[in-house]
Amino acid sequence: xxxxxxxxxxxxxxxxxxxxxxxxxxxxxxxxxxxxxxxxxxxxxxxxxxxxxxxxxxxxxxxxxxxxxxxxxxxxxxxxxxxxxxxxxxxxxxxxxxxxxxxxxxxxxxxxxxxxxxxxxxx
Numbered sequence: 001x002x003x004x005x006x007x008x009x010x011x012x013x014x015x016x017x018x019x020x021x022x023x024x025x026x027x028x029x030x031x032x033x034x035x036x037x038x039x040x041x042x043x044x045x046x047x048x049x050x051x052x053x054x055x056x057x058x059x060x061x062x063x064x065x066x067x068x069x070x071x072x073x074x075x076x077x078x079x080x081x082x083x084x085x086x087x088x089x090x091x092x093x094x095x096x097x098x099x100x101x102x103x104x105x106x107x108x109x110x111x112x113x114x115x116x117x118x119x120x121x122x123x
Contacts (some may be wrong), residue, residue, distance in 0.1 A: 005057065006083060009076045012056035017041075018049050022058060025072035029062065035070065 012018055021035050036046040050070055053059035057076045061068045 005076060006079055008056040009058065009080045012052050012058055013080070015049070015052075018053055021046075021049060021053065021070075022072060025059065025070060026074075029069040029071040031067050031069050 013022075017039060020038070024030060024035060024038075032043050032046050032050065035050070036043055039046065050059060050061070053070075054061065058073060059070045060073050061070050
């Protein structure tokens with residue numbers, strides 16, 4: 001996996017199981033068993049997903065006796081959100097520019113007739 005933190009975040013988020021785990025963890029810490037409940041997978045598979053999330057910095061694991069509850073650390077999502085926001089602004093600006101262009105075109109064109117007949121300009 002890439003050493004770039006943003007790449008690790010997006011790679012971790014690319015899997016729907018890991019996204020579901022993060023959603024579950026947003027409600028509070030959970031053990032591997034609790035995270036495995038909604039999935040048809042082994043504890044080993046859940047642990048593997050947790051390691052990817054840990055590597056991306058999205059999950060931390062604690063120590064409670066023999067349990068190692070996982071909890072969400074959403075800080076890497078801030079950087080991902082900023083990156084996405086830059087593109088959201090780009091698309092908003094592009095749509096605004098297109099809207100202005102279409103409005104300018106409408107100002108240049110005569111309005112359509114409502115009775116279905118052609119105007120002189122249409123011929």
